[in-house]
Amino acid sequence: MFLVLPVGRVFYTAFVESDGTPTIGHFSAFFSQGLMRESFFNSLYVAVMSTVFAALIAVPLAYFTVRFEFRGALLIQTLGVLPLIMPPFVGAVAMQLIFGRSGSINLLLNEYAGISLPIMEGLNGVIFVESIHYFPFILMNLMVALRNIDGAMEEAAMNLGCRGWRLFRRVIFPLALPGFVAGASLVFVKVFDDLGTPLVLGQTNMLAPQAYLRITQVGLEDPMGYVISVIMIVFSIAAMAMSARVLAGKDYSTLQKGGSGVARRKLTPLGSVAAYGWIFVVLLLVLSPHIGVLLLSLANVWSFAPLPDAYTLEHYATVFQDSSGMIKNTLLYCGLAAGLDVILGVTIAYLMFRTTLPARQWLDWIATASLAVPGIVLAIGYLRLYKGVALPGTEIMMTSTWIIIMLAYAVRRLPYALRSCVAALQQVHVSLEEAAESLGATKMRTIRRVVVPLMAGGILAGFVTSFITAAVELSATIMLVSAESQAPMSYGIYLYMQSVAGRGPGAALGVLAIAVVALGTYLSHIVVERTGNRFAVRPIDEELPPLAITPAAAPVKP
Numbered sequence: 001m002f003l004v005l006p007v008g009r010v011f012y013t014a015f016v017e018s019d020g021t022p023t024i025g026h027f028s029a030f031f032s033q034g035l036m037r038e039s040f041f042n043s044l045y046v047a048v049m050s051t052v053f054a055a056l057i058a059v060p061l062a063y064f065t066v067r068f069e070f071r072g073a074l075l076i077q078t079l080g081v082l083p084l085i086m087p088p089f090v091g092a093v094a095m096q097l098i099f100g101r102s103g104s105i106n107l108l109l110n111e112y113a114g115i116s117l118p119i120m121e122g123l124n125g126v127i128f129v130e131s132i133h134y135f136p137f138i139l140m141n142l143m144v145a146l147r148n149i150d151g152a153m154e155e156a157a158m159n160l161g162c163r164g165w166r167l168f169r170r171v172i173f174p175l176a177l178p179g180f181v182a183g184a185s186l187v188f189v190k191v192f193d194d195l196g197t198p199l200v201l202g203q204t205n206m207l208a209p210q211a212y213l214r215i216t217q218v219g220l221e222d223p224m225g226y227v228i229s230v231i232m233i234v235f236s237i238a239a240m241a242m243s244a245r246v247l248a249g250k251d252y253s254t255l256q257k258g259g260s261g262v263a264r265r266k267l268t269p270l271g272s273v274a275a276y277g278w279i280f281v282v283l284l285l286v287l288s289p290h291i292g293v294l295l296l297s298l299a300n301v302w303s304f305a306p307l308p309d310a311y312t313l314e315h316y317a318t319v320f321q322d323s324s325g326m327i328k329n330t331l332l333y334c335g336l337a338a339g340l341d342v343i344l345g346v347t348i349a350y351l352m353f354r355t356t357l358p359a360r361q362w363l364d365w366i367a368t369a370s371l372a373v374p375g376i377v378l379a380i381g382y383l384r385l386y387k388g389v390a391l392p393g394t395e396i397m398m399t400s401t402w403i404i405i406m407l408a409y410a411v412r413r414l415p416y417a418l419r420s421c422v423a424a425l426q427q428v429h430v431s432l433e434e435a436a437e438s439l440g441a442t443k444m445r446t447i448r449r450v451v452v453p454l455m456a457g458g459i460l461a462g463f464v465t466s467f468i469t470a471a472v473e474l475s476a477t478i479m480l481v482s483a484e485s486q487a488p489m490s491y492g493i494y495l496y497m498q499s500v501a502g503r504g505p506g507a508a509l510g511v512l513a514i515a516v517v518a519l520g521t522y523l524s525h526i527v528v529e530r531t532g533n534r535f536a537v538r539p540i541d542e543e544l545p546p547l548a549i550t551p552a553a554a555p556v557k558p
Contacts, residue, residue, distance in 0.1 A: 003378070008381075018221070029227075036228075039207050043208070044235070047192040050191040051188045054137075054187050058136070061139055062139050063172070069267070079287065080135075081136045081140065085468065085514055087474060088197045089199070089200045090506075091290075092196075092201050093293075093296070094289045096201070098291075102303075107305070126201055129197050137190070138187060145175075145177075149172065192374075193208055193375065196474040196490075208376055208475065211225050220384055240371070294507075298315070299504060300312040315505045319508045323509055329488045330471055330490075332406075333406045334470040336410075337409035338463045339463070341410055341462065342466070344414060345420065345459075346452070346455065346459060350425065353422075354430070371415050375475030376479060383480070405480045409473060412470070413469055421462055424458020425458070433451060436450045468516075471488075471513060493510050
């Protein structure tokens with residue numbers, strides 16, 4: 001109801017006239033307009049280049065920290081994931097203050113070297129912000145792939161004289177290609193459908209901003225917004241299909257998990273200097289949005305200067321006074337959405353692995369398909385499909401309530417919770433359920449007392465992942481919020497950032513959003529670890545008391 005039908009309505013509207021007759025004229029009109037063609041190619045260009053630059057950042061970082069002896073490798077890998085806990089449109093404002101035409105870097109370069117770098121000019125700024133924000137997708141997937149490579153493959157190549165760049169190009173990277181492709185396809189899809197960053201940077205000549213502007217300014221009856229939505233979905237699905245096609249018919253398996261079975265190589269002194277220098281530059285770029293947002297939230301005046309002229313806490317006071325409702329709304333919407341996601345995730349996982357229902361695999365495919373549906377497309381589908389539909393038993397329109405926002409969050413984040421629940425259930429052997437049922441437990445009691453407790457770590461991981469990613473959702477939010485009283489933190493940040501006077505409170509609200517996400521991530525790690533220890537299988541001699549040696553009793557006749 002909240003994924004297939006809305007997206008189907010978007011497709012239907014894009015291919016029919018106002019009287020219901022089929023047509024492809026809307027697509028002809030789209031490609032006949034210069035602005036639309038420019039927006040299409042700009043979105044494609046930004047997505048491709050962001051993926052390329054994200055790979056240039058992530059591949060060396062993953063390779064150095066996984067395959068070589070490296071001091072602080074765990075800290076570097078942890079810092080490398082930090083960009084994901086910040087909404088990209090929040091980082092965009094901070095990056096303007098640091099790398100913009102009148103930003104800190106260019107002011108210093110102009111003063112001491114007489115030059116300036118157009119880093120944040122036009123589409124370059126969007127590419128720069130997106131690549132820094134989304135490169136952790138490639139980093140995380142590639143690190144796992146590199147750890148799973150059989151070390152004997154690398155040693156055999158080195159024994160045959162393969163070294164350096166040739167070793168990486170001919171052996172290491174091809175074996176780690178599945179992880180790289182998985183991360184790169186995610187980066188492409190995320191950048192292609194991002195709405196907030198181009199809007200904040202004033203780049204409206206891209207597909208997502210154009211879809212938003214057409215629907216909000218022209219109206220829900222304008223077919224061009226639906227045509228753009230269809231194009232975005234098709235290219236998102238094509239990116240994922242192409243990633244699978246690249247790996248099709250090739251074998252990347254090895255005989256053992258070699259990452260821990262082979263000693264890490266030592267870097268030469270010159271190699272160590274080059275590696276640490278590269279990582280230092282990367283980490284400065286990675287942390288620059290966070291540093292910029294923190295400084296902006298504390299800045300009284302920050303204009304045409306490398307650093308703020310004065311500092312204040314007034315922005316935080318403003319946020320707590322005027323935006324406390326946004327914080328409560330975020331906790332409510334994201335909490336309910338994440339709870340719904342884990343319920344659906346556990347149910348779908350159980351139906352897939354513990355039943356023989358026909359076509360049960362379709363549940364997994366349909367739920368995962370929401371990854372390819374941009375948030376703005378889903379929101380447009382809701383507005384079109386549920387226009388004029390009232391909540392059961394009331395006269396309140398569904399599209400004017402906060403419930404539709406929560407449902408959009410749940411649908412968009414369901415794949416994350418589902419993957420965690422599927423992984424958790426795959427580690428619970430069916431014999432444990434059979435043992436409980438053989439002792440008289442009903443099916444529901446077995447699920448409640450055996451299956452769910454053993455899946456607790458995966459369920460919690462799915463809940464937290466869904467929660468923290470929903471907390472920074474803007475694409476669907478900006479379309480579905482119908483009153484300021486319904487606004488969550490992401491929408492509040494966007495509103496604040498629209499004016500120079502409001503950027504301080506917007507940055508303060510962004511810092512609070514980052515703190516909420518970081519705290520949730522940290523607590524989830526603690527709870528998952530404790531849950532794992534609670535349900536860990538202990539050695540038999542720890543579970544049972546030692547056998548008592550007693551005198552032999554009188555033999556018992558059979």
